Amino acid sequence: MLNNKITFIGGGNMAEGIIKGIVSNEVFQPKNITVFDILNERRKYLKDIYGITEAEDTSSAVKDADIVLIAVRPQDIVKVAQNIKNDLSKSAIIISICAGIKMEKMEELFGSEHKFVRVMPNTMIEVQHGYSAASVNDKVEESDKEIIKSLLNALGQTMFIDENMFNAFTAYSCAGPAYVMYFIAALVDSGVQSGFSRKDAISIALENLMASALTIQKTGKHPYQITDTMTSPAGITIDGLHVLSESGFHGTVMSSIRKALERTNELEK
Template identity: 80%
Template sequence: MLNKKITFIGGGNMAEGIIRGVISNEIFSPKNIAVFDILSERRKYLNVTYGILETEDVTVAVKDANIILIAVLPQNIVSVAQNIKDHISESTIIISICAGIKMEKLENLFESHHKLVRIMPNTMIDVQHGYSAANVNEQVQPEDKKIVETLLSALGQTMFIDENLFNAFTAYSCAGPAYIMYFLAAIIDSGVESGFSRKDAAAIALENLIASALTIQKTGKHPYQITDTMTSPAGTTIAGLHVLSESSFHGTIMSSVKSALERTNELE
């Protein structure tokens, strides 16, 4: 457990997911977590549900915090910075999960001598699998990165990346589960068409997905190395893979991610 005080500015769904994760994984004690939200009913809900501290004054909330996590709408971060920047110690780690707010803007808002971290949270936060992306400024030391990584371990894995990869992370990692869900839906439907109940088809598909992922993780092999061992001459599996190859399945997936990245760049 981190013997640190953390203050959340903004108590929306993503902030709540992080709060729930750090408490359930015993990374922070509820008594060391404070939240400020402009909605008093939201503050009260988080206080009653998780036993954390609520505060009506954001300057008081950040004064003694070791970590400040800003989870407000992007258009509100300027006013947040104006209200709190003169009340923050230089040793405090400031984390932003505000979509589209780059490190350069964070340094302009809070000044570059502060320890600043930009986070793109894991979208599969409730099951604590998947990656969160993190980018830090020069003031963040190795020991600070360890604290950030420990905090984010409540959400899954952490990957420190260059900021120029954030859009790619959005298109590939954040949207990634949607591509896999789409594929799973098709596999399950094919199981039903083959004669299995939808419950049994889903159970088989999920076990195959988990087993495939664990096999790649354990062996470190490329997926094609594994499928090569599964295809016997004139066999069943190679016949099925033939159809996927004819339908440009591989290229379609790559094009999907490329299209998502292009759209992410447009929205920046």
């Protein structure tokens, strides 16, 4: 458990997801977690549910905080910076989960002398699987990265990446579960079409999905190496895979992610 004091500026759904993760995994003691939100009822709710401290203003919220996590709308970060930059400790780690706000902008708003971390949180926080991405500036030390990793690992896994990979991470990792969900839905429907109840079809699809993922993780093999062992001459599986290949399944998945990346790049401009 970390002894650091962490303050959340903004108490919306994503902030709550992070608070829930770090409290339930005992990364921080509730007494060391403070939240400020412009809505009084939201602050009270988070205090009552998670046992954390609520702050009535931003100045008291960030005072003595070792970590300040900014979880507001991107258009509100300028006002937040104006309100808290004079009260921040010089050694505080400033973490932003504000979409589209680059490190350069944070340094401009808060001062380049600070430690900055830009984070794209895991979208599967509820089950604590999936990756959060973090990019840091040159003021962040290795010991700080360990703190950041402990914080984000309460949400799933953590990957430190260069900031220029953030858009790719958004299109590939953050949107990734949606692509997988589409595939699962198709598998379930095919199971129903084959005569299974929807309940049984879901059970089979999910078990196969998890078993496949664990097999790749355990063996370190490329997926095609594994499917090669599952296809016998003139067999059933190779006929099914032939239809997927013929339909351009592989290329369609790649094209969908490329399109998502293009859209992400457009929105950043």
